[in-house]
Amino acid sequence: MALKVKEVSQLAGISVRTLHHYDEIGLLRPDAVTEAGYRMYSDHDMERLQQILFFRELGFSLKEIRRILDSPAFDRLEALELQRRMLEEKMAHTRRMIANIDHSIQHAKGEVTMTNEQRFEGIDFTNNPYEQEARERWGDAAIDESKRKLARRTDTPERQAELRQEWDTRMSVLAEARHEDPASPRAQEVIGEWYAFLDNFGTYSYEAFAGLGQMYVQDERFTKNIDKYGEGLAAFMCEAMGIYAGNHGVEG
Known part of the structure; x- marks a missing residue:
């Protein structure tokens, strides 16, 4: 069943304005528009939106997401499997950082001591075992853009x-x-x-x-x-x- 833009907004947790922007830049154009001008989103559109949000979560730019999704070589199942592995690694990395923060809190309270090496345990943003696989699937530019987003906050x-x-x-x-x-x-x-x-x-x-x-x-x-x-x-x-x-x- 086709969905109106407001219904899609509520389901996906993004604003109507964002959906309009995706339409304007050609990233997500609904399959149909009614005579009254209402955008109507099909199941296929919803699958594409899901992919857009997964790629956004991994830090890809909208330009790179459109290039990937519009590629004749794009395989949705393959993308989902790789996205899952990348997000699992991201989650594990976040947990390591939280453990470091907990240790830092204990150090600040005088409960434990930390060496300089321990201060940076779990804060390695350079090693993702799935990065090379992602580069092979989606290209260097897309992955580099994703990494730059976080690197700008943690480069020193x-x-x-x-x-x-x-x-x-x-x-x-x-x-x-x-x-x-x-x-x-x-x-x-x-x-x-x-x-x-x-x-x-x-x-x-x-x-x-x-x-x-x-x-x-x-x-x-x-x-x-x-x-x-x-x-x-x-x-x-x-x-x-x-x-x-x-x-x-x-x-x-």
Whole structure:
């Protein structure tokens, strides 16, 4: 069944304006437009949109995504399998960074000591075992653009330290707001800042953002790490993130 643009927006967790932009640049043109001018998206269009969002999450530019998807050699199943492996590696890398941050917190509290080598454990952005496979499938330009997005934030030890400090600062701000109503303007303001922060490292859909919030309370490792900044912070963030996503068209 064909879907209208608003329905697609709600399903995918992206704005109507974004869908219009994708149409304008030829990235996602709906299969049909009614006489009244309504865009109608088919199942094929939805499959293409799914691919666009997966590639965005991996840091690909819209220009490169269009080139990849429009290539006669593009294989959707092959792409899904490789995207899954790349995202698994990205998730493992994030967990290593979180472990490093936890260790750094303990060091800052005087509970343990850290060597300079330990300060940078898990912060290697150069080694992804699936990068060469991705280059062979989609070309050097696409992968280089993806890597540049993160490298701009972590290309020196100083910037890596700044990133760790920014993470710590943002979590402290969230902890200060955790006693607010999660739907209050203040709570939604700091959660919006958290969304913008995470979006710097791989574009988040609002649906994915809400899902991440649920992980904060469903995975005890996340809960333990987050609640170090303030008891009940993980639960507050989960609820506030769900409300934030809902305010942007994602049903809870």
